[in-house]
Amino acid sequence: MKVFKFGGASLKDADGVKNVAAVLNSQKFENCLLVVSAMGKTTNALEKVVQVYFEKSDFRAQLAEVEDAHLQICRGLFSDEHPVFQEISFYFKNVEVFLQNNVVPDYNFVYDQVVSCGEMVSSRIVSLYLNEIQFANLWLDARKYIITDTSYREGNINWDETQKRISALDLKKCYVTQGFIGAEANNFTVTLGREGSDYSAAIFAYGLNAEAMTIWKDVPGVMTGDPRKFENVSLISDISYEEAIEMAYYGASVIHPKTLQPLKQKNIPFYVKSFLEPEKPGTKVGSLSQSAGAESYILKENQHLMHISTRDFAFIAEEHLSQIFALLAKNKIKISLMQNSAISLALCLEDKYGTLDALLQELQISFNADVVKSVSLYTLRNAKLEDLNKFYANKNILLEQISKKTIQIVTN
Known part of the structure; x- marks a missing residue:
């Protein structure tokens, strides 16, 4: 079983979703679990919904804009009669009803129940589209597999229960699920921290004893610096878990800080590759002898x-x-x-x-x-x-x- 993760940049529009399918085709999409983030800047838009709600303003117009953006993506992927349109609207209606009836004043709790809608919707769109083009897969609700405490917006994983649930999956099938989210004992959604979808992929890889995990980015791999911030940077082709953990700790944006620990514990190779050039080797993170490392x-x-x-x-x-x-x-x-x-x-x-x-x-x-x-x-x-x-x-x-x-x- 392999684990792939695609972020919001790869899913920002209908062409992006089609490209994800092309990448999967190039990688032979079989015995694979696919973790997806919210589409494009959806998380930012849903954060705005929460902000407007707590300002006691009318949040519905902001929420409708997010819904319309997803329906527009669906129009580029499905026929007008496809049930996806009704299903997506149902998710956003649930958010509206939750906010209208919520009596809990805790910002972090409300945040998690609302913002998590982005991952739920994106994963349904991707799963249904892949099935539509004959990439057979099952959709999973990550909240039934990743179990956390009640630390809303930065949940701590119950590793024993999480591994028990994930390890029960059939390794001969393909799945699509969400990044960034889990659930606590009362089944309320708990997010894993901003940019936490990489961490979700690592949790699933850990529970499945995956043979490898790949995160697909809009960069060639782990670079010696963010090319948007620094000049003359280059690709790091191989890097040790230890050095990658250090870089993540210091703030290297290409790797989420929590991602490496579960992979290192089970010695699962981790690749960072470009969804724009999937044939390129990217960066491999794994067990390497310690060396001086690239500047x-x-x-x-x-x-x-x-x-x-x-x-x-x-x-x-x-x-x-x-x-x-x-x-x-x-x-x-x-x-x-x-x-x-x-x-x-x-x-x-x-x-x-x-x-x-x-x-x-x-x-x-x-x-x-x-x-x-x-x-x-x-x-x-x-x-x-x-x-x-x-x-x-x-x-x-x-x-x-x-x-x-x-x-x-x-x-x-």
Whole structure:
């Protein structure tokens, strides 16, 4: 059994769906599980629906736009009489009814019930289209297989129950399912974190003991830098699990940070390939002997640099760190870089849930704390000394950290 994952960029329109079918044909679509993301920018559009709902405005017009976009894609794939049109409208009607009757004030809970519609709809369209052109497959509801806790918007996997359910699938059949979503014990939808479809594919690969997993992107594979941000980047043809995990941790956008661990545990090879050039080899991530690795550039934008110090110039001690990290966890703010001195702590932070201001207020009760918003974090892995001037050029450096293999700088 192989696991393939296609992201929203590959499914943005009817031609994209047809190209996915062409890629599957080139790869001999058999004994395969296909994980798909929401189409195009659907997740962003559904996030807007949630925002409008909580602003107590009329969300229905925004929701109708998302529905119309999917029906337009269906018109390019199916005859006018195909039942897909009624089915897609049914999904969006369910979202409307949920929002009209919801009494739960928890933003994250509502977010997961609404935004997950994107994956449900895209997977139905892809599954029905593949069956229409004689690629026989069964559609799976991922929420019946990926079981989580109630950490809405970033669910934690119940691995024992999840593996039990996934391993019961018939390995001789083909399936289409959703990325990004699972369900908790009461069957409410829980998402796995933004860009979590790669993680979903890895969870299915783990449960199936897959022979390989491939993620299809609009880039040739894992590059030495994002070609939209850096010049003269090149393809990395082979990379170890360990180096890939490090790159994902530092923010390499081509790999979701959680994707690698389940694959490494079962030594499942992982490929990153281009859906535009499926015949090209792409990048293979697997068990390789550790080497120096290729010099790689990574950029994380929309970060925030916070400085924290004690009021009485006392050392930042263990009890202070415990208090600070508890507040970070409470506000679901992630640390991208940390640097401490005797009396101060500098943190480069990622504010995924918009709670940075609340964190700052809480910290200022006990500490001196200030923040520089909207900074960028550059990371250079496996640095070559002769390239350092280029890395530092024309940057206003707010913070710098150097370790054996990695140089990181925060700039504004």
